[in-house]
Amino acid sequence: MSVTDELLANNADYAARFSGPLPLPPAKHVAVLACMDARINVYGVLGLKEGEAHVIRNAGGVVTEDEIRSLAISQRLLGTTEIILIHHTDCGMLTFTDDGFKKSIQEDVGVKPSWAAEAFGDLDDDVRQSIARIKNSPFIPEKDSVRGFVFDVATGKLNEVA
């Protein structure tokens, strides 16, 4: 049995306890953008319940064109007004460079990605970079509450980046 099959069996338990449907727009009008890291259970970390917040995630929790797309849809079509950014300690993005990662891919398959890998060397700096990219986008209308945090994987605590 694959892990996917095992997780599908878990889903049967979830569905048995499920009460729905809930409305489409997020009840708390918040969009969270977090790293994909397995240790960040966003609903748990923020005490969110189903139906309350959009959750956008990627490697690093960085802001690229696709996160601008998701945030634009979240705010313009579904009424969110606050953005919470979450990076975290012990992040994999601190362990490599764009140049090295892309070179390893090129050596392996003969094609070098045309995209940036978005590795970074400092967590707080990259949170500030993510905020700056959002503030700089003409497509995100609500920018009064864009706050960035580093999740501590040892303590479970969010620490705000000034």
Place this chain on the structure above:
Amino acid sequence: MSVTDELLANNADYAARFSGPLPLPPAKHVAVLACMDARINVYGVLGLKEGEAHVIRNAGGVVTEDEIRSLAISQRLLGTTEIILIHHTDCGMLTFTDDGFKKSIQEDVGVKPSWAAEAFGDLDDDVRQSIARIKNSPFIPEKDSVRGFVFDVATGKLNEVA
């Protein structure tokens, strides 16, 4: 008090119950790519615990360059081998068109996004499109288990797309 402040208060409760740290690589070697929809609590839906799977999310759960970036990092640097795609019923992406959304932004702020909004008209078709984009990428090495599902927001159940 903003909603962000309210969620930070929730985080104090989470941290008080937290036991960590866990290892960086996902214990179940799985990456999940799901829509950002507020009603999809990925950890709940799949019975995942902290540390078990990468979770990538965006508007629609679609595959663009940034999801290829995240999946490449997930597989090449952190050892995941299975991919689970999750779209869902009552998705906001079914309610607009790229042309209409981009025109509304242009009329509002004077700038038309150069990116695709990735709206779609059929859930199952778009899950298959997402699988096709992953299978077609030279940067994703592990493609033997790439399975796509539609989450039913009324029942909590994942239904596999053939």
